[in-house]
Amino acid sequence: MKFTSAFATIFALAQLVLADSAEFGMMSIHSGSPVHMLFFKDDNGLVLGSGGSSLSTTITDDGKLKLSNGKFVVVGSDGKFTEGAEADGSKGFAIVDSRVTYNGASSFYAAPADGSNYSVYAKDVSGSTDIVFNARGTTGAAITSYTPSGASASASGSASSTAAKATAISQIGDGQAQASVQTQTANGAQRLALGGAGAGIVAAACALIM
Known part of the structure; x- marks a missing residue:
């Protein structure tokens, strides 16, 4: 007993x-560029844009980026951000000094998609603009840091969340x-x-x- x-x-x-992180919005930062101060939207896929309804995000305790529409960010082999199921969500997200990071890097890239929207990449692609993402909570205050408990798990998920919980x-x-x-x-x-x-x-x- x-x-x-x-x-x-x-x-x-x-x-x-x-515990998961607080809910926050990912605002793109690159002063003087067309992609400055844009948010994620669900317009025919995951894109950066202005106007309409923006998606808020949460980093799960195993390092996945969860969207407010219930989907998860999937980083493809080409570095492009798309939406997918939780099982397909990419690990490796965190917040450092109020900036969103992926596998330790805070640099992301935005390339023209459709209309005034932009696709996001984890690596440089042709015609892209380098950006960083500022993490802002629902009250507008910056979220200074968040390290998932499963941060040791690789993006491919080779280390299990169970192991992280055990430690x-x-x-x-x-x-x-x-x-x-x-x-x-x-x-x-x-x-x-x-x-x-x-x-x-x-x-x-x-x-x-x-």
């Missing part, structure tokens, strides 16, 4: 630190529970750091197992 309770406590703590509560040694996991809660208001008192909670839970 004590074993079950302790495991439930540890599982609850692990779930707490595994969410870090090693316990010499009788000390170590936990220094940071993540952003779903409402984007706070980042959780388990340490000090939090470590004590984990240690207490582990003591119940002994």
Whole structure:
């Protein structure tokens, strides 16, 4: 019984630190260019444009970019962003210094698509303009950072999200529970750091197992 309770406590703590990012809009930045201050839209596919309804985004705890229409960003072999199912979504997205990154890079590229819309690429293509994406929350405030708990998973998904969850509560040694996991809660208001008192909670839970 004590074993079950302790495991439930540890599982609850692990779930707490595994959270998606806050919902945010990806605004393209390149001053003096036609692609400055554009947002993602769902006009015959995923494009950058102005006017109409823009799509908000969320980075999942395994590093996928989820769109507010329920689809996920898929980065093709040519670097182009398209929409797809969750199973096809590309991993590797994060937020660093209020900029969206993909596999550690904050540079993206916009190339003319249809009308005044632009397709987005993760690498330079003919006729493209280099851009960065500023991450702005639903209140307009910048989201400074978000690192998915499964950040170690590659874009191809070779490392599983399950493995990342298993290491969410870090090693316990010499009788000390170590936990220094940071993540952003779903409402984007706070980042959780388990340490000090939090470590004590984990240690207490582990003591119940002994």
